[in-house]
């Protein structure tokens with residue numbers, strides 16, 4: 212599960228851009244600041260790697276691994292300096 | 298099952314939530330550095346009652362204000378000088394300094410040089426965004442050649458400071474450079490730097506979309522962050538290519554900024570030496586009294 216504090220999100224989109232499996236998207240609701248906060252896609256391959264949690268500049272994301280849902284962890288390839296190797 | 302550490306628990310423990318959200322612009326790297334520091338502190342289980350956060354002036358220097366611990370927000374460039382005083386008064390404290398490139402290498406350059414030379418036992422987290430963010434984007438001493446700034450409208454013609462090389466030459470115990478765009482190594486590195494006795498410094502390359510990116514046409518936040526991926530290289534990789542690579546490969550990485558741990562040594566710090574001196578003089582005095 213991914214919890215996002217909507218009102219803390221400034222909408223920078225870094226989590227959406229950096230998630231190795233493209234599991235996040237912009238939501239359609241507006242928060243207090245008038246921006247669209249990020250949210251988990253309905254269909255997603257999130258494997259709780261916690262990259263988004265670590266990299267969020269506003270500490271808005273919390274990743275809580277679900278125990279029941281066992282997904283095949285998709286191999287994540289990240290280059291050592293940051294970007295995704297797709 | 299071991300307790301899962303989550304950002305939520307981290308926030309409750311370390312953040313002054315009433316100060317949140319930060320003043321930082323969208324896409325700024327300062328908040329990320331705070332995040333990495335929290336994770337490192339959590340993993341070390343550092344006693345927050347024995348830790349003081351010190352900073353100077355600048356956007357990056359606002360960070361201690363968000364941490365639920367003692368902090369000292371000092372005058373521009375003087376964070377290291379104040380920190381030295383705190384450490385001298387109470388050597389049991391852990392001192393972590395947040396400072397910007399302008400704060401630390403511009404106006405505070407001399408304090409930095411002498412603290413590193415004397416090997417004062419503090420941890421400096423230097424956030425380098427190539428500009429003076431808070432005051433609107435004047436030219437910083439770390440700005441790459443050709444950068445546009447309010448005080449360099451036709452491009453920077455001054456050679457930039459390589460602050461890690463300087464710290465290395467001064468014999469600092471721990472010197473590293475990372476980019477905020479990738480979390481794992483920096484968190485480990487912050488941990489190492491805090492544990493290290495003597496002067497330790499980590500330089501974070503951090504995007505400032507408002508004052509630097511916009512003026513230098515680095516594009517939107519995504520493109521600006523990507524600039525850091527494209528223009529940095531791990532030092533191990535750099536050295537390998539420089540030794541065994543083809544000319545073409547060498548040409549490609551020649552101008553990239555190197556990341557990694559550049560120095561990790563054990564040299565006695567100033568306060569260790571000072572304690573020894575006091576001890577030596579004390580025994581001398583005691584002996585003299587007996588006579």
Ligand SMILES: Cc1ncc(C[n+]2csc(CCOP(=O)(O)OP(=O)(O)O)c2C)c(N)n1
Pocket residue numbers: 354355356357358373396397398399400401424426428429430431432437
């Ligand atoms: C003695 C003094 N001179 C100048 C200033 C104006 N001033 C405030 S912040 C700043 C630059 C800070 O730049 P940096 O340390 O790089 O931090 P950033 O805002 O980029 O994070 C300057 C010049 C000041 N506050 N005090």
Ligand code: SF4
Pocket residue numbers: 213229230231232233234235256257258259260261262263264274
């Ligand atoms: S935890 Fe990892 S995989 Fe899941 S949304 Fe965050 S970055 Fe993507």
Ligand code: SF4
Pocket residue numbers: 320321322323324325326327356357426430431504505506507508509
């Ligand atoms: S001006 Fe630059 S350094 Fe300051 S908060 Fe904005 S992006 Fe960050």
